[in-house]
Structure formats: structure tokens, C-alpha cells
Amino acid sequence: MTRPQTDRLVMKFGGTSMGDLERIRRAARIVAAEVRAGKSVAVVVSAMAGKTNELVAWTDGTGKSTAANAMTDDEYDVVVASGEQVTSGLLALTLRNMGFNARSWMGWQIPILTDDAHGRARIEDVPGDVLGAAVDSGEIAIVPGFQGVTRGGRITTLGRGGSDTSAVAVAAALQCPCDIYTDVDGVYTTDPRIVPKARRLEKVSYEEMLEMASLGAKVLQTRSVELAMAKQVPVRVLSSFIEPDADGVLPESSGTLICDEDEIVEKRIVSGVTMSRDEARITLLGLTDRVDAPADVFTRLAEAGVNVDMIVQSQARTPGSVNLTFTTGRRDAERAEALMTSAQAEVGFEEIRVDQDVAKISVVGVGMRSHAGVAQTMFRALADKGIKFQAISTSEIKISVLIEDAYAELAVRALHSAYGLETV
Amino acid sequence: MTRPQTDRLVMKFGGTSMGDLERIRRAARIVAAEVRAGKSVAVVVSAMAGKTNELVAWTDGTGKSTAANAMTDDEYDVVVASGEQVTSGLLALTLRNMGFNARSWMGWQIPILTDDAHGRARIEDVPGDVLGAAVDSGEIAIVPGFQGVTRGGRITTLGRGGSDTSAVAVAAALQCPCDIYTDVDGVYTTDPRIVPKARRLEKVSYEEMLEMASLGAKVLQTRSVELAMAKQVPVRVLSSFIEPDADGVLPESSGTLICDEDEIVEKRIVSGVTMSRDEARITLLGLTDRVDAPADVFTRLAEAGVNVDMIVQSQARTPGSVNLTFTTGRRDAERAEALMTSAQAEVGFEEIRVDQDVAKISVVGVGMRSHAGVAQTMFRALADKGIKFQAISTSEIKISVLIEDAYAELAVRALHSAYGLETV
The missing domain is CATH 3.30.70.260 (ACT domain)
Structure with a gap:
């Protein structure tokens, strides 16, 4: 994508934001605000929170097959894709009842073409012409996330967290930015539950986000960030717990923009500290x-x-x-x-x-490429707290250390402070 | 349909038979028995009992629209059609886990073409070639009932009870008979809860069934009987509470066959007595x-x-x-x-x-066409019990009387006895 069509916008709402009718109405009010502001909008939705788990449990219960078997089955996808179909229809109805022109577009109607790796399919192509014409005509297009269709016409699903990827793929097809509404209001320098002074990042590069996503910051699915980077789709992470004001205008744009490194003027050496206990x-x-x-x-x-x-x-x-x-x-x-x-x-x-009593602590930042001394700062900060490291690994924009699990939070706090990431 | 392809069979299971995974497994065992007996089978399924009501309630809750509005909405159909999609996939998975070749065919995949009267669509065409080839090749085709697709590619639903109609339409397309598995084991001379000696009819004509269906015998949806009559599809009503024996063979065929009048050798003057309080x-x-x-x-x-x-x-x-x-x-x-x-x-x-304290009691039978004295027997039987009638209406094969509601069961018992319908 060379030049985003700035009047188009893809908005994505996750399972929590679709959890019940009241939350669906709130999402509809946020969508309505963007439409009133002149945007041509496509909305990508997840299933109601918990629904996909229920459907998966049913497929697990169909016989002696293991969950793993059912997971790669085309009929598993038929069952599990239904959750997003329901929320798509409900959001379309809600917007219509608010007086807007809205309709749902199933994966097989657009079509969102995928390979036939059922249960973990990859998107191959999303034609943007019909959907683009629909949103340009003033229709709000509601697209179920997580689902697609094979060239042979069978329903597929993309695997857990696939709705983020669906949203980015639709944004790429419509050549426009993608706003991901979620239950956090952006990407932070580290987990605010560990470091209350953690700071929301205004911008973060695709590369940094990729490292953070795969290192344990559970904001976005890794594949969606890869796709956004490949297709150069600007992605914003926003809180869905907002309300338009009396005039139907959304509060001042906040959240975190995930974008190309070149668009970040003031590059930080370290953007974030992440922690993973799945080690x-x-x-x-x-x-x-x-x-x-x-x-x-x-x-x-x-x-x-x-x-x-x-x-x-x-x-x-x-x-x-x-x-x-x-x-x-x-x-x-x-x-x-x-x-x-x-x-x-x-x-x-x-x-x-x-x-198993180990944790991986990482510092991530594109600024590392051009700065020396990043590792020394890390080792010094850990040594000052008496924390030994058991292994190290590095990439161009990341340094990870393996430490004893009991020291994990202490290490995060020490590093967050050592790199000056606190709120001023 | 001139000559049914006797090796093909459509089997339909309602919401109670799809109510949970254990019931789906029982339905799968019944399907398996027919496949082992050499049939090429397509199965039409309803949503899990209660699921459609839940989905409808959600659409009702999407805003200030009345239920009636939502009911005729294309997005209502997107939401509500998902229930049958789920049970189709689950039954296909269950059959596969039992070692059979099975796959689901959504309404848009076959396609089951309907008009665009969303929420109460009528089936216009069901091509039988692809589905026929599938079942002839040994695949068990699972078809969600109640749903279809417009020529423009939008999801439709047929209205309540539409799965019976789906089943008959698929049977017509496959030129084969249709077995409807339900929670009763056939069509009775009257409601056995009122007359314990009510007798299961082995055969009943389309015309009689139509009168009974519209007069309050809630076994089959009226439109499905009309379609069966028009397309000459033999329909059997069977209990889903059966089990194949140790060899996987179903118990001796029972139920009620709904067929052409000509195929009923021993014609009764009166086949059944029905009661309707919706008057x-x-x-x-x-x-x-x-x-x-x-x-x-x-x-x-x-x-x-x-x-x-x-x-x-x-x-x-x-x-x-x-x-x-x-x-x-x-x-x-x-x-x-x-x-x-x-x-x-x-x-x-x-x-x-x-x-509103009225009930309509009817006697139905194709034999009336050629027999006099049917009305006299009715009036005599009611007079003997001191029951006055407030109105009468008749058709070629039916006589209905309107009576005081309090006498309804008494009237049914008196008429059931007067026409000699008891079990011998």
C-alpha cells in the first residue's frame, strides 16, 4: 500500500467488546462516531467472549477424537466460525436500529480467501473492490473476524487471535488504516500491573511490536503485526471503554500507533520491557x-x-x-x-x-541498532539487585535474559527504571 | 418425482434430537444404521433445542426495533441461521469420529435457493446434482435445515418449523423418501394425552395430514406437507428415541407414512380427531x-x-x-x-x-368423499354427551365444529369412540 485512502477506516472489536448486547451497543456508538466524522467504515468483529471456547468444547465432545484432531478438521471450522457470524449480524442490526446503513459480509461473501489448513488457515487474498465500493457508498460493512473460505468454497478459521489478522487483511484490501479496539488503551513500556508508572507509547514500530507480541505482551496477535508490516498498514490500539460525547464525537485520539520506524521521529533506545513466564x-x-x-x-x-x-x-x-x-x-x-x-x-x-522456575525478561527498542551500551545498562541494573542470569539471547532490537522466576517482577522494575521509561 | 431412487434417503432430526452431544451421538447411530443397511443418506438438522429462541432474543435486543421488524431483516437471518450451522458441523464430526465419511453442506453451498422474504423465505430451487453425486459416492451429506440463500448470495431463513420443509425439499431434489425423526413415534388418531387408546396410523394421505397439521396436530409443519404432496415425496414420521441393536440394525420400521391417497389400500372414513384451542x-x-x-x-x-x-x-x-x-x-x-x-x-x-372460551374439534378422513352419514355420526355423538355446537365448517375430507372450550376433551373422546378409532 503506497498511499492510504484516508477517508476509509477499518475498526476491529474483540470478544470482550462484543460480550453482550450492551457492549455491542457501545461498539456501535463508537462506529457511529467515526461515520459521523466522515469515515467510510468496515468493522471486523470477534465472537462474544467465551463463545468460541464453548463451540470448541462441543467439537471436542463429538467422539473419541482428541482436541488436536478436531482442531484441524474442516467441520470444526463450520462449527467455530458461527460465533463471529452471530456478532456480525447483531452489530449490523444494532447500527440499523440507530439509523445507519449497515450489512454483514461473511468470509465467503467477500470472499476472504485462505489456504485449506483448517483451524489455522492463512489468508491468501482479500479482494477490495466490492467491499471498497460498499463502504464508499456509505454502507458500514461488518466482517466476521477469524473466518475465511477456501477456493473450493469451504469455511475456514485462522486460529486463535485470528480476528486481529482479519482486520489488518481487510485494511490492506481497503488500503486504509486499522483501529483495534481492545480492553487496554494502548501498548505500554511494560505491564502496568508490575510497574504502575509504566507509560503508554504513542508510537511503536512494527519490528518492536513484533518482538513485544512474541515476548509476552498480549496486546496483538503476532501474525497480525507481521501482516501489517508487510502491507504497511498503520494499526492503532485503542480502548473500547470510551464513549462519544453528547455530540457523538469521540474523545481525543489516544492509544498507540503501530507504524513504520521511519514515522517515529524521536527514537528511543529502549521502548519496552517484557516478561514471559511461559519458559x-x-x-x-x-x-x-x-x-x-x-x-x-x-x-x-x-x-x-x-x-x-x-x-x-x-x-x-x-x-x-x-x-x-x-x-x-x-x-x-x-x-x-x-x-x-x-x-x-x-x-x-x-x-x-x-x-520451570524461570522467566525471560527482555528489553526491546529499535534504537539499539545505533546505540552501544544497552547490554551493559541491563547487566548493571540486574547485578545491582543481585539478580543472576542463566542465559542471554539477542536480536538486532532486543536483549533477553533468563532468570529465576521469583525475581521476574523485580527485574522488570529495575530495567524499566534503568532505561528511564517512567512517566515523567 | 416419478420414481424415487430407493437407495437414497433423507433423514431429518429436530431440535430435541440435536439438543446436546449425547443426543447428537444417538442421531448419528441411527444415521449409521441406515448407511450400513446400504442407503445413500443426506441428513437435515435443526438447531439445538432452545438455541433459535436465544438467537432471536438477541436480535430483539439490538435496539428499539420491534421483534416484528427484526424478524423480516436480512441480518436477523445471518444471526439465526447460525444455530443449524453448529449442529451440522457437530453431527458431521460425530459421524467422522465413528469412522464414516461425512461433511456439512451449508444452504449457500448446495445452494438451497430461496426468495428474499427474509425470516419467512420460500424455497425456489434445490439443485440435486452435486448433492446427489456426493451421497451416491458414499458421503453422508449433512444439511442445516431452516436456512437458504438468495440468488444475490444473502443468507435467508424459512420461518419457524422450516427444517421439515428443508428436509422435504432436499428429498425432492434427491428424488427419494424423507424420514422425519421427532419426539413422537408417528401420527395418531388423536392426542394420546386425551385418549390413551389413540392408535398410531400406519399410513395417512397428504390431504389428511394437511388438514391435521393446520388443525392442531403439531407433528409436521404445514408447508412441508404441501411441498411433499406437490413433489410426491413419501414422508415417514418416526421416533428419534430408538437405538440400533448390537449389530447396528434399527428396530422394525414403525412410525407413520405420509403418502398419496392411492397408496392407502384400506381407506378409513375418518382417520383422526383433532382439537384446536387457538380459536x-x-x-x-x-x-x-x-x-x-x-x-x-x-x-x-x-x-x-x-x-x-x-x-x-x-x-x-x-x-x-x-x-x-x-x-x-x-x-x-x-x-x-x-x-x-x-x-x-x-x-x-x-x-x-x-x-375466547371456544375450541374447534374436527374429524378428518379421505373416506368422507365417498361415504354419507359422517356428519350425522358426529352430531349424534356430541348430542349424546350434551355438547352444543356454535358453528360448523366442512371441507371435502373434514368436518369441524366450534364448541365451548370446557367440553373439548370430552368431545374428542366421544368422537374418537363414535368413529371406532380405538386400539383393538
Whole structure:
């Protein structure tokens, strides 16, 4: 997208904002305010909060299949996609009853074309012509998030959190920005429940948001940020707990804009501190010091679908052997342990240890690219509080450390302060 | 349809039979038994019992519109059609988990083409080629009842009870019979709660079923019987409370077959006795005896959409005037009264009386066409119990009388006995 059509706007409301009729009416009032302000609007909606879980539970109960089986089934998608169909119709009715021209557009009507990986489909194409003409004519187009259709005409779903991705894809098709209304009012320098002085970021780059999304800041689904970056869709994260004033005007634009790095004039070295407790540390003690031993270990894990994040290798006490430490998500730890234990003789190690009492703390910022001393600040701040780190990993715009879980909040507070992220 | 393809079969399960996962599994076992017996099966399903009411209540809650407004709205259909989508997917998943080849076919996928009278659409066309090829290939096709799609690609619903009509339309498209599984095990000579000795009819003609359906026997939706008669689809009404035996074979075919009159060898004079309490009697006393006065009355009622059933005119005490009595459904009575009262001067009558304490008792039977004395038996039986009738109406195969509501059950029992309908 080279030039956004600024009079068009995609607005997305999540499950909490669609939770009951009163909340749907509030969302409708927010939509109405944008329409009155002259925008041509498409709205992407989630299912009512809790509804998707209920539908998934029903599919799980259809027989002896495991949830995993049902999840990749085309009929699973038929069932689960119904939740967004309901909220689409209800929002359209609500807007009509307020005197607006609105209609719903199912995934198969637009169509939102996806591949046929049912339960976790990827959007391949969203034609913007018909939908664009509809919104330009003054109609509010309501689009169910999370759902699409294959070229063969079967219903698909995008996987959990897919509605954010739907919204960005529709915005890309309409060549316009995307406002994501959610239950937080933006992206913060860190979790305000841990650091009350955490500051809302006015702007954050796609790259930073990607690191934050995948590191545990649960504001936006990672894929939606990837798509926004690829299609250069400006995304704003806004609170849905707002009300237009008596004249139907929304309060002054707030939230956080996720945009290209170039559009952020005042670049910070560090934009945010994130924390993830979904970590487990696995150590293979006394691994034979063959040159291909680590490759052997990680090939086995990869083939079993276990994602490995940080890796540290150190000399072991036994001569001719090393200790290999790596981290995985907590869900995968048990599987990784079983896999390694069963291959102990082939791989060749003395002992395996699994530690779930770990947390990953990261600092993220595009400014790191051009600034030295970022890591030193981090290590100094942690050392000052007596916090040891067990592993480090870095990217161009991120430094992560693995620490003992009990120190996680302390570490976040220390780093937030060390990088001067507090509200002034 | 000239020759049914006897290896194909449409099976329909109502909301009670789809009420929860255990009931869906039972329906799946019944479907499986027919497939094992060599049938090529399409299944039409309703939404889970109570679900459609919940969805309708939500649409009612979307704003200041009345329920009647929302009911005729295309977005109402988007919301309400989702209930059958869910049960279609769940039944398909259940059958797959039992090892069968099954898939759902939404109304827009087949397509079940309807007009665009949203909320009460009529089916215009159901192409049988793709669906027929699917079932002939051994796939169990699951079709959501109640829903269709316009030629413009918008979702429609058929109105309450529409799933029966969907099932018959699919059977007509597949040129095969239709088994309707419900919570009763067939059509009875009368309501067994009133007459414990009521007998299940093995066969009943389309014409008789139509009269019974519209007279208060709530087994099948009237439109589905009309369609079955027009397309000559044999329809069986069966209980869904059955279980295949250890070998997966269904118990000996029971239920009631609704078919062409010619296929019923042993014709009964009277097949059933029905009772309807949804009646109100309205009397205009002292109506001016103009030749066009009744026409004036009924034109006004028809224009207001009030359906009039029985009509009786008698001489009034005042010379030059008559008393005009007619019946309407209870819902319409208040409206009819208001309409007449506001037009009292123009129409010219002295007084209006409305009586809701009435019931309509009917005897139905194709044998009436060729037998005299049916009415006499009725009047004699009612007179013997001291029951007076307030109005009579007849058709070729039906006689109805309006009586005081308190006598309704007594009248049904007397007539059931007088026509020899008891179990031997």
C-alpha cells in the first residue's frame, strides 16, 4: 500500500467488546462516531467472549477424537466460525436500529480467501473492490473476524487471535488504516500491573511490536503485526471503554500507533520491557563433546515440533564433555524431556535437568541498532539487585535474559527504571 | 418425482434430537444404521433445542426495533441461521469420529435457493446434482435445515418449523423418501394425552395430514406437507428415541407414512380427531341486513391480515338485521375487535362480542368423499354427551365444529369412540 485512502477506516472489536448486547451497543456508538466524522467504515468483529471456547468444547465432545484432531478438521471450522457470524449480524442490526446503513459480509461473501489448513488457515487474498465500493457508498460493512473460505468454497478459521489478522487483511484490501479496539488503551513500556508508572507509547514500530507480541505482551496477535508490516498498514490500539460525547464525537485520539520506524521521529533506545513466564530451562549435563552433538539434539527436538529459544553451551566438569542448556515453552518441556530421555544412549549425555522456575525478561527498542551500551545498562541494573542470569539471547532490537522466576517482577522494575521509561 | 431412487434417503432430526452431544451421538447411530443397511443418506438438522429462541432474543435486543421488524431483516437471518450451522458441523464430526465419511453442506453451498422474504423465505430451487453425486459416492451429506440463500448470495431463513420443509425439499431434489425423526413415534388418531387408546396410523394421505397439521396436530409443519404432496415425496414420521441393536440394525420400521391417497389400500372414513384451542369467536349483533354487509366486514379483516375460519349468519331479533359470527386465531382476536369497533358506524352493527372460551374439534378422513352419514355420526355423538355446537365448517375430507372450550376433551373422546378409532 503506497498511499492510504484516508477517508476509509477499518475498526476491529474483540470478544470482550462484543460480550453482550450492551457492549455491542457501545461498539456501535463508537462506529457511529467515526461515520459521523466522515469515515467510510468496515468493522471486523470477534465472537462474544467465551463463545468460541464453548463451540470448541462441543467439537471436542463429538467422539473419541482428541482436541488436536478436531482442531484441524474442516467441520470444526463450520462449527467455530458461527460465533463471529452471530456478532456480525447483531452489530449490523444494532447500527440499523440507530439509523445507519449497515450489512454483514461473511468470509465467503467477500470472499476472504485462505489456504485449506483448517483451524489455522492463512489468508491468501482479500479482494477490495466490492467491499471498497460498499463502504464508499456509505454502507458500514461488518466482517466476521477469524473466518475465511477456501477456493473450493469451504469455511475456514485462522486460529486463535485470528480476528486481529482479519482486520489488518481487510485494511490492506481497503488500503486504509486499522483501529483495534481492545480492553487496554494502548501498548505500554511494560505491564502496568508490575510497574504502575509504566507509560503508554504513542508510537511503536512494527519490528518492536513484533518482538513485544512474541515476548509476552498480549496486546496483538503476532501474525497480525507481521501482516501489517508487510502491507504497511498503520494499526492503532485503542480502548473500547470510551464513549462519544453528547455530540457523538469521540474523545481525543489516544492509544498507540503501530507504524513504520521511519514515522517515529524521536527514537528511543529502549521502548519496552517484557516478561514471559511461559519458559522452561532444560540442561543436558555431560554431553559428549562431539562436534555434531548439539545438532543431533536440536534436530530431534525440531522433528518433534519443539521450539527451542535460548541456547547456552558450557564446559562440563567431566573432561571431553559439555553442558548444553536450552529453553522451550512450558507446554513443550515435558515432551522435550521424554524425547531426550528416550534417546539418552544415542545422543550420549549423563543427566537431564528441567527447571520451570524461570522467566525471560527482555528489553526491546529499535534504537539499539545505533546505540552501544544497552547490554551493559541491563547487566548493571540486574547485578545491582543481585539478580543472576542463566542465559542471554539477542536480536538486532532486543536483549533477553533468563532468570529465576521469583525475581521476574523485580527485574522488570529495575530495567524499566534503568532505561528511564517512567512517566515523567 | 416419478420414481424415487430407493437407495437414497433423507433423514431429518429436530431440535430435541440435536439438543446436546449425547443426543447428537444417538442421531448419528441411527444415521449409521441406515448407511450400513446400504442407503445413500443426506441428513437435515435443526438447531439445538432452545438455541433459535436465544438467537432471536438477541436480535430483539439490538435496539428499539420491534421483534416484528427484526424478524423480516436480512441480518436477523445471518444471526439465526447460525444455530443449524453448529449442529451440522457437530453431527458431521460425530459421524467422522465413528469412522464414516461425512461433511456439512451449508444452504449457500448446495445452494438451497430461496426468495428474499427474509425470516419467512420460500424455497425456489434445490439443485440435486452435486448433492446427489456426493451421497451416491458414499458421503453422508449433512444439511442445516431452516436456512437458504438468495440468488444475490444473502443468507435467508424459512420461518419457524422450516427444517421439515428443508428436509422435504432436499428429498425432492434427491428424488427419494424423507424420514422425519421427532419426539413422537408417528401420527395418531388423536392426542394420546386425551385418549390413551389413540392408535398410531400406519399410513395417512397428504390431504389428511394437511388438514391435521393446520388443525392442531403439531407433528409436521404445514408447508412441508404441501411441498411433499406437490413433489410426491413419501414422508415417514418416526421416533428419534430408538437405538440400533448390537449389530447396528434399527428396530422394525414403525412410525407413520405420509403418502398419496392411492397408496392407502384400506381407506378409513375418518382417520383422526383433532382439537384446536387457538380459536376466538367474534359476533357482530344486529348487523344491517345489506347484501354487501358481510363482504364489507371480511374485506376489512382481510386487509388487516386477519384470517377468518368459520362463518355463521343468523337472523337477529331486530327486524332488518342479522347476527354475523366468525372465528379467528386467538392472536388476531383483539386486533379484529379493535378494527370492527372503530368501523362500527360505517359497517353498521349494534354490538360486538368476543368469546375466547371456544375450541374447534374436527374429524378428518379421505373416506368422507365417498361415504354419507359422517356428519350425522358426529352430531349424534356430541348430542349424546350434551355438547352444543356454535358453528360448523366442512371441507371435502373434514368436518369441524366450534364448541365451548370446557367440553373439548370430552368431545374428542366421544368422537374418537363414535368413529371406532380405538386400539383393538
